[in-house]
Every structure is written in C-alpha cells, then in structure tokens.
Amino acid sequence: MVSPPLALLPLVLLALSMGPPGCDGGNILVFPVDGSHWINMKVLLEELHQRGHRLTVVRASNSVYVPQSSPLYTAVTIDVAGGWEEFFEFIQELIKSLREGHFMHREFANFIYQAHSVWGAALSKFLDDEEKIQSLRDSRFDLVLTDPAIAPGVILAKYLDLPLVLNVRWIQGSEGHFAVAPSPLSYVPVPGSGLTDKMNFFQRVKNVVFYVLVTLQQKILIEPVYSALCKKHIRGGCDINSLLQQADIWLFRSDFIFDFPRPTVPNVIYIGGFQCRAGRPLPAHLEDFVQSAGEHGVVVMSLGSLVGAMPEREAEEIAAVFARLPQKVIWRHKGPRPSALGNNTLVVDWMPQKDLLAHPQTKVFVAHGGTNGLQEAIFYGVPVLGIPLFFDQFDNLVRLERRGAAKVLELAHLSQGFEAGLKEVLGRDGYRRNMRRLSELHRDQPVRPMDRAVFWVEYVMRHKGARHLRIRAYEMPWYAYYGVDVALLLAALAAVPALTAVVLVRLLCCKKTRKDKAKQQ
CATH class of the missing domain: 3.40.50.2000 (Glycogen Phosphorylase B;)
Incomplete structure (x- = not known):
C-alpha cells in the first residue's frame, strides 16, 4: 500500500512544474x-x-x-x-x-x-x-x-x-x-x-x-x-x-x-x-542631533516641495522664535541663512520627512497643509501647527483643526501668533492625544x-x-436626475382629481343657483 505522502508526490511535482501562481506584468x-x-x-x-x-x-x-x-x-x-x-x-x-x-x-x-x-x-x-x-x-x-x-x-x-x-x-x-x-x-x-x-x-x-x-x-x-x-x-x-x-x-x-x-x-x-510606511533609521548626524534634544524633543518644519524658503522677513521671525525654544528644531529652508538662527536649529536643504515624523522624539510638525504631509502626520501621530499658503492647504488644515489635532495660523498673523501657537501645540497634551487617536483609526484597516x-x-x-x-x-439629463419630470407628472395626476372636483362643485353650485333664481321668479 502506498503511504499518503508518496501518493501525493505526483501532484506536488506537477504543481512545482507549473511554477508559482501570479499574473503577467501589465x-x-x-x-x-x-x-x-x-x-x-x-x-x-x-x-x-x-x-x-x-x-x-x-x-x-x-x-x-x-x-x-x-x-x-x-x-x-x-x-x-x-x-x-x-x-x-x-x-x-x-x-x-x-x-x-x-x-x-x-x-x-x-x-x-x-x-x-x-x-x-x-x-x-x-x-x-x-x-x-x-x-x-x-x-x-x-x-x-x-x-x-x-x-x-x-x-x-x-x-x-x-x-x-x-x-x-x-x-x-x-x-x-x-x-x-x-x-x-x-x-x-x-x-x-x-x-x-x-x-x-x-x-x-x-x-x-x-x-x-x-x-x-x-x-x-x-x-x-x-x-x-x-x-x-x-x-x-x-x-x-x-x-x-x-x-x-x-x-x-x-x-x-x-x-x-x-x-x-x-x-x-x-x-x-x-505613501506612508514604517519609519527607517535616520542618518547618523540627524540621529545624534535628535537625541541631543533630550526630554524636550524636536520640532520639524517643512513647507513642502514648492516653497523651499519663506521671504526673508518671515524667515527671520520664525528663526527668532525657534531660537527661544528648549526643543531642537530641524527646518527645511533653502533661502539665505537667517541671522536670528539659534544653536538649537538645524537648517537643511532636504530631510527624510517620513523618518523624522516617525521618530519618537518628534513633538510637532510645522507644515503648510499639503495633503501628503498631513497624511504622514496622521500616520505617525504628530500634531501640526499649520501655516496654509494656497491651493487646498487651508481646507486641509481645517479638517485636522476640527478634530483637535492641529492649530491653524494664517500667514498675516505670523508675527503675533507663531510663538504662541507653537507653544500651545507643544504644551497641550490634547493635540498629541487627538492625533494619536486619528493615527490608530487610520492604521486599523483590513488592507x-x-x-x-x-x-x-x-x-x-x-x-x-x-x-x-x-x-x-x-x-441622465438633469431633470431626470433630480426627478423634476416625475414630480411634474405626479403633480399633474394629483391635480386632475382636484380640478375635476372643483369643476363638479362649481357646476352643482351653479345649477343650484339657477334653480333658486327660477323659484324666486
């Protein structure tokens, strides 16, 4: 009698000869x-x-x-x-x-x-x-x-x-x-x-x-x-x-x-x-800088691929605020180096944004509100201080602000509001807690x-x-999509009995009136 494993051997060999299942590349x-x-x-x-x-x-x-x-x-x-x-x-x-x-x-x-x-x-x-x-x-x-x-x-x-x-x-x-x-x-x-x-x-x-x-x-x-x-x-x-x-x-x-x-x-x-993925190790110089922040953590700032640098006045104001923070700052900025820049701020032409947001030391993401950056902030659970500039950015940030995971600061109020806004997002646990909640919900998917x-x-x-x-x-034409033709037909059908009743009542009333007049005469 052939044992079960030996009996299955021809099927196994046949399957191997056919190769792994898959589909041709498109x-x-x-x-x-x-x-x-x-x-x-x-x-x-x-x-x-x-x-x-x-x-x-x-x-x-x-x-x-x-x-x-x-x-x-x-x-x-x-x-x-x-x-x-x-x-x-x-x-x-x-x-x-x-x-x-x-x-x-x-x-x-x-x-x-x-x-x-x-x-x-x-x-x-x-x-x-x-x-x-x-x-x-x-x-x-x-x-x-x-x-x-x-x-x-x-x-x-x-x-x-x-x-x-x-x-x-x-x-x-x-x-x-x-x-x-x-x-x-x-x-x-x-x-x-x-x-x-x-x-x-x-x-x-x-x-x-x-x-x-x-x-x-x-x-x-x-x-x-x-x-x-x-x-x-x-x-x-x-x-x-x-x-x-x-x-x-x-x-x-x-x-x-x-x-x-x-x-x-x-x-x-x-x-x-x-586009999000698990965070990867930072380059050695960035990891050393991030770890040097200690318990205060790190602020990451980037205004996306289209805005490499803010105008000079705004850049100086931002640099001065960063210099007063106990946190370390990594700032993607391609313009002239601001004179107010502090020793706690590292200015870079490019940054591994996803890996920085994934790092446990990152406390706040200062961003312009582009869809890519905000989706990454949600994925990694980092609250946002948003400075919207154009296109969809204000609307995007409003969605996170509505959920208590971001604060929106208009560019016109940068001088008065940037430092207060940044300290608010850093200091209130609610922003981080709400963003982490969004991250948990986003990650909880079957696929x-x-x-x-x-x-x-x-x-x-x-x-x-x-x-x-x-x-x-x-x-469908617009009148069919909104049911205008159906509504008109139903209205007409409903109107016919009503109009018929009105006509009959008027006829009966008129007939009665004529009889009454005839009697009076």
Missing part, C-alpha cells in the same frame, strides 16, 4: 502632474514596478521633478512652453500678498488659466505628431494612469481608447468628489470655503456662494481650454467632466479619518496615506492602502476596465 501609460503630485505618483509607480508592470511616463520638457531617465519607467517627453522660474516667482509674490492680509484673486485665476492653456497647447501639438502617437498605439497599453489636476492625461486616454485610472484628489479647479459623487451643499464644504461639515444657516449660504464661484471658474476659465482640444482631436467632441465621469477607477488620496464623511460611489477607492491601490489598477487590467462600477447618474 503595460501602463502614466501621465502625472509635476511638483508635489509627482511625489505620491512616484510612490505608486515604485510599487507597480516592483510587481512586474512596465511603465511609460509622459513628462514635460521643462519638468523639474520628473526625470528623463529612471530605472522605473521609459519616458515620453512633451514640449511644454514656459518654465518653473515664473512659477516660483509667482509663488513668492503670492506669499507676500498673504503676509499683507490679502489674496491675489485675479492673478491666481489667471495663473490657473495659463497652466491649463499651456498644457492644452502642448497636448494638441503632441497629438498632431503622428509618429509619436503611432508609437503609443503600437505599445498596446493596458490602461492610462493619470492625475487629473491637469487634464491632458484624461483626454489622451480617450484619444487612445484606453481604460482610465485616476490617482486623484483634485480635478481642474475643484475637489474630485464634486464631479463624481453626490455632494449635498448642506454638509459637504466646497473647496476654498474653509468650512466644516457642521454649518449654520449663514455658513450654508456661504457654501452655496463658493460652489457657484468655483463652478463659474471651471466653466469660464478651464473647460473652454479642454473643449477646444476635444473638438479638434476627439471625433464627436467631448467635455472634460464627462470624461472624468467615465473613468473606470478613482484612486482617491484621502479617507474619512482625514476628510469629512460624505456620499460616495462604488468606483471611488480610498487610498489616503498610501493596506497601497495594496488596495495596486489591486484596483490590476483589476482594471484584468477586466479591460470597470464600467460596471459606474453609476448611471452621469448619463
């Missing part, structure tokens, strides 16, 4: 947005590359952050007019205006328009190049992965007739949910409003006004750029909102620990904090956000899209 066309958006896109690309997928990245000829050569991907370069020098100069002017207590609304709107116009012109020229387009077609991509804050990647996916996956939080001019999910203005704050999900009557009025302004900005400044592009290159034309709504999967860089709870739809997959992101990218490749997850609302 072929992905990536259209990122430069700057800080590239940072989180690159993290996702590293994971996809590690899992065997082939990547081709469309980059701008003037890109500062997306290199031409990389072991992760093959680059396709689009000629884009202009340069980053003008952008950085504009950012500095914008910071100066905020310092003086006002915002350059007209200049900012013009900047947004110019950014979309430049990319629209660049993509149009690229689509006219038959050789490059044919090369993309011959590559037989499985899908397009793009960040729709700038929308050429969305149009390119439509042009090549490929499934579309969005790595998204912001679309052109607004937050992504407003294009894809029901967004009741009674409790869903509009970007730029600075509101929370708890609004009184006047705040709801303000929210509606902001919604109208944001919608007008999109309709007047942004959509015409892409409509012209669609009219020229897409048969039958298209509009950018419809293309966004046709995306197969939205990998949404947020979650409901960071954001306010709100309605959503099946093809929105939340991956907030996907890592990165694994969730990769699964859905591969899901779209396996099934050639995910159209079955799209809701029908996008294909």
Whole structure:
C-alpha cells in the first residue's frame, strides 16, 4: 500500500512544474502632474514596478521633478512652453500678498488659466505628431494612469481608447468628489470655503456662494481650454467632466479619518496615506542631533516641495522664535541663512520627512497643509501647527483643526501668533492625544492602502476596465436626475382629481343657483 505522502508526490511535482501562481506584468501609460503630485505618483509607480508592470511616463520638457531617465519607467517627453522660474516667482509674490492680509484673486485665476492653456497647447501639438502617437498605439497599453489636476492625461486616454485610472484628489479647479459623487451643499464644504461639515444657516449660504464661484471658474476659465482640444482631436467632441465621469477607477488620496464623511460611489477607492510606511533609521548626524534634544524633543518644519524658503522677513521671525525654544528644531529652508538662527536649529536643504515624523522624539510638525504631509502626520501621530499658503492647504488644515489635532495660523498673523501657537501645540497634551487617536483609526484597516491601490489598477487590467462600477447618474439629463419630470407628472395626476372636483362643485353650485333664481321668479 502506498503511504499518503508518496501518493501525493505526483501532484506536488506537477504543481512545482507549473511554477508559482501570479499574473503577467501589465503595460501602463502614466501621465502625472509635476511638483508635489509627482511625489505620491512616484510612490505608486515604485510599487507597480516592483510587481512586474512596465511603465511609460509622459513628462514635460521643462519638468523639474520628473526625470528623463529612471530605472522605473521609459519616458515620453512633451514640449511644454514656459518654465518653473515664473512659477516660483509667482509663488513668492503670492506669499507676500498673504503676509499683507490679502489674496491675489485675479492673478491666481489667471495663473490657473495659463497652466491649463499651456498644457492644452502642448497636448494638441503632441497629438498632431503622428509618429509619436503611432508609437503609443503600437505599445498596446493596458490602461492610462493619470492625475487629473491637469487634464491632458484624461483626454489622451480617450484619444487612445484606453481604460482610465485616476490617482486623484483634485480635478481642474475643484475637489474630485464634486464631479463624481453626490455632494449635498448642506454638509459637504466646497473647496476654498474653509468650512466644516457642521454649518449654520449663514455658513450654508456661504457654501452655496463658493460652489457657484468655483463652478463659474471651471466653466469660464478651464473647460473652454479642454473643449477646444476635444473638438479638434476627439471625433464627436467631448467635455472634460464627462470624461472624468467615465473613468473606470478613482484612486482617491484621502479617507474619512482625514476628510469629512460624505456620499460616495462604488468606483471611488480610498487610498489616503498610501505613501506612508514604517519609519527607517535616520542618518547618523540627524540621529545624534535628535537625541541631543533630550526630554524636550524636536520640532520639524517643512513647507513642502514648492516653497523651499519663506521671504526673508518671515524667515527671520520664525528663526527668532525657534531660537527661544528648549526643543531642537530641524527646518527645511533653502533661502539665505537667517541671522536670528539659534544653536538649537538645524537648517537643511532636504530631510527624510517620513523618518523624522516617525521618530519618537518628534513633538510637532510645522507644515503648510499639503495633503501628503498631513497624511504622514496622521500616520505617525504628530500634531501640526499649520501655516496654509494656497491651493487646498487651508481646507486641509481645517479638517485636522476640527478634530483637535492641529492649530491653524494664517500667514498675516505670523508675527503675533507663531510663538504662541507653537507653544500651545507643544504644551497641550490634547493635540498629541487627538492625533494619536486619528493615527490608530487610520492604521486599523483590513488592507493596506497601497495594496488596495495596486489591486484596483490590476483589476482594471484584468477586466479591460470597470464600467460596471459606474453609476448611471452621469448619463441622465438633469431633470431626470433630480426627478423634476416625475414630480411634474405626479403633480399633474394629483391635480386632475382636484380640478375635476372643483369643476363638479362649481357646476352643482351653479345649477343650484339657477334653480333658486327660477323659484324666486
């Protein structure tokens, strides 16, 4: 009689000969947005590359952050007019205006328009190049992965007739949910409003006004750029909102620990904090500096990838406050070295931000309120003193302030409020306790956000899209979506018996009146 182990031997050998289970690597066309958006896109690309997928990245000829050569991907370069020098100069002017207590609304709107116009012109020229387009077609991509804050990647996916996956939080001019999910203005704050999900009557009025302004900005400044592009290159034309709504999967860089709870739809997959990981050991010189802080701990300050340095006056004020702290400070600052800098402050051009936030000695994170930095602060449980500058940063910080994990300081009040605000966040245990609570909630998930992101990218490749997850609302006219036609029909049906009754009563009354008159005569 053959023993059970020997009986199973042929099956084991057969399984080994077939090799390990797995899936073939996909072929992905990536259209990122430069700057800080590239940072989180690159993290996702590293994971996809590690899992065997082939990547081709469309980059701008003037890109500062997306290199031409990389072991992760093959680059396709689009000629884009202009340069980053003008952008950085504009950012500095914008910071100066905020310092003086006002915002350059007209200049900012013009900047947004110019950014979309430049990319629209660049993509149009690229689509006219038959050789490059044919090369993309011959590559037989499985899908397009793009960040729709700038929308050429969305149009390119439509042009090549490929499934579309969005790595998204912001679309052109607004937050992504407003294009894809029901967004009741009674409790869903509009970007730029600075509101929370708890609004009184006047705040709801303000929210509606902001919604109208944001919608007008999109309709007047942004959509015409892409409509012209669609009219020229897409048969039958298209509009950018419809293309966004046709995306197969939205990998949404947020979650409901960071954001306010709100309605959503099946093809929105939340991956907030996907770029976070366990902390790694610091370089020796940084570890020595951090440990030298003793029981007081360390303050970490960074204003993101776009703002390497504050204007000189603001930098001097910040340096003077840091010099008076018992804590040690690590400050990412690329400008001139402030004269008020103390011996307790280490100024660096670059810092391992995640590893510093993960370090138990780090007590407070002074940040501008970008999504990446705040998600990392939540992951590592570090309270925030926020100095919002532009874009979504104020709204992001309001979300943490609402939960008691951050304090927001407007740039115009920096002189009077920076030291008091910093000492408040350092001194009150509630900030750290609330942030640690958010960290616990964020980490308590059945699947890592990165694994969730990769699964859905591969899901779209396996099934050639995910159209079955799209809701029908996008294909309905507005009167059908809001039930106006149904309400009118029901009102008409209800009105018929009522009108009939009124007519009958009037007839009976008239008949009775005539009889009474006849009797009187």
